[in-house]
Amino acid sequence: MAKRKKTKVAIQGIATSFHEVAALTYFQEPIETVECLSFHELCESLKNGTSDYAVMAIENSIAGSILPNYFLLQSYHFSIIGELYLPIHMHLLALPGVKLDDIKSIESHPMAIRQCTEFIHTLNGVEVRESDDTALSAKRVKELKLKNTAAIANEFAAKKFGLQILEKRIETHKKNFTRFLVLTKRSNGKLESNKASLCFEVANEVGSLAEALMTFKNNSINLTKIQSIPIIGKPSEYSIHIDVEWKRRKSYDEAMRQVLRQVKNLNVLGEYKKAKIEYR
Numbered sequence: 001m002a003k004r005k006k007t008k009v010a011i012q013g014i015a016t017s018f019h020e021v022a023a024l025t026y027f028q029e030p031i032e033t034v035e036c037l038s039f040h041e042l043c044e045s046l047k048n049g050t051s052d053y054a055v056m057a058i059e060n061s062i063a064g065s066i067l068p069n070y071f072l073l074q075s076y077h078f079s080i081i082g083e084l085y086l087p088i089h090m091h092l093l094a095l096p097g098v099k100l101d102d103i104k105s106i107e108s109h110p111m112a113i114r115q116c117t118e119f120i121h122t123l124n125g126v127e128v129r130e131s132d133d134t135a136l137s138a139k140r141v142k143e144l145k146l147k148n149t150a151a152i153a154n155e156f157a158a159k160k161f162g163l164q165i166l167e168k169r170i171e172t173h174k175k176n177f178t179r180f181l182v183l184t185k186r187s188n189g190k191l192e193s194n195k196a197s198l199c200f201e202v203a204n205e206v207g208s209l210a211e212a213l214m215t216f217k218n219n220s221i222n223l224t225k226i227q228s229i230p231i232i233g234k235p236s237e238y239s240i241h242i243d244v245e246w247k248r249r250k251s252y253d254e255a256m257r258q259v260l261r262q263v264k265n266l267n268v269l270g271e272y273k274k275a276k277i278e279y280r
């Protein structure tokens with residue numbers, strides 16, 4: 001009998017990156033991950049059919065929003081079909097036998113570095129370098145035998161690349177989560193949903209944004225996130241991204257009907273099931 005083809009999921013980074021952990025956690029079935037070394041590459045992989053889904057980090061509870069990804073969501077027109085809040089534990093990894101005093105440079109993904117700034121500030125005179133991925137930094141330390149460099153990455157990367165954990169849990173706050181979105185090219189119809197990601201523009205006039213937001217409030221729709229991003233080429237004009245949650249679908253539909261008349265270019269980026277934030 002022919003083997004069933006595994007679902008292909010694009011991740012930013014290589015095996016053991018946080019994106020891989022997020023993809024394996026979300027899908028809970030054997031998947032094939034497609035490694036991409038940038039978020040742009042990840043979107044291209046989904047667009048050209050190399051992958052069926054993509055998992056994309058959108059915000060972190062210490063470092064905040066990944067703003068460039070809002071632009072990608074807007075320009076690629078994918079559908080968000082799910083979300084995941086992954087607990088993030090960061091460790092400082094080095095070659096076996098290396099001591100903290102030997103470390104002259106640290107490298108990692110910029111979002112990982114931003115989650116560990118308090119720890120990094122305690123190390124004097126250590127150079128900090130940004131890389132494409134936490135796991136890739138761990139791999140480089142191992143393969144290039146970098147005795148004076150440490151990588152910020154997770155425990156899976158430590159194990160896979162045979163590195164020691166020099167300092168454990170160096171994230172600035174222990175309750176650290178990254179929110180990931182699960183994207184596909186075409187959403188397969190109406191999934192069971194109680195959350196949506198929307199974007200729109202409003203006139204630069206007194207109360208225009210407040211009025212649109214009041215429409216959600218008046219229909220008992222909970223606003224969970226708001227993020228504005230510039231509209232390129234129109235200085236001081238913004239695209240507003242919001243996430244909303246509802247208890248009754250009817251209330252959401254009614255709010256959307258009303259808000260359509262109040263805003264411009266309303267775009268539903270996805271309707272999906274709200275994820276739980278579970279501290280582990």
Ligand SMILES: O=C(O)C(=O)C[C@]1(C(=O)O)C=C[C@@H](O)C=C1
Nearest residue numbers: 017018019057109111133134178
């Ligand atoms: O470098 C990785 O391991 C990633 O998966 C990237 C990434 C990110 O883009 O925010 C994912 C989760 C963590 O917040 C740190 C880095």
